[in-house]
Amino acid sequence: MKLFGSYTSPFVRHCRIVLAQQQRQFEFVSTDYTQSAQQSPAMRVPFFSDNDLKLHDSSSILRYLRNSAGQSFCATPEQFDLYCMVNTALDTTVNLFLLERDGITAADVSYLQRQQSRVEAILSELNQITWPETEVENDAHLRLACFLSWAQFRERLDVQQWPQLQGFLAAMNQQAWFANTHPALT
Known part of the structure; x- marks a missing residue:
């Protein structure tokens, strides 16, 4: 698992917190504006990869993390x-x-x-x-x-x-x- 982003981004922070709470091993790849524009069609952070899966928005990343851990993402x-x-x-x-x-x-x-x-x-x-x-x-x-x-x-x-x-x-x-x-x- 790789999470691409900046430490100051609140969207990235949310993903980092969930990964830490779930005690998941992941690689954090510090990414700036230029890199995000080159590596993600959304041209923003975070973006995420897990084997062949690529996600380009914090909400989809969070939903994936929650669902794969048997947790709900915004259950109601x-x-x-x-x-x-x-x-x-x-x-x-x-x-x-x-x-x-x-x-x-x-x-x-x-x-x-x-x-x-x-x-x-x-x-x-x-x-x-x-x-x-x-x-x-x-x-x-x-x-x-x-x-x-x-x-x-x-x-x-x-x-x-x-x-x-x-x-x-x-x-x-x-x-x-x-x-x-x-x-x-x-």
């Missing part, structure tokens, strides 16, 4: 919807971050303002949920923890605006299995 429609909502906010935030690095900001483009509003609306909705304090129950929760941690690391949002989410992230940061994969530890 509600869990999957939550996962998709978090994933939308994460993907949008990453895109806004990358555009800003290229000098394009939400203040410059009305479409990007709508995207920023989308992230804030999702976070406000997620803030209405009572989150677990000690265990991540499913991949939707784990994806949220990876998103919030990355967003703080990259200074993309101030979690204090959403106290339920702030408490959830603080609780996750106390879990060694989560804290040991923080992007700052690369």
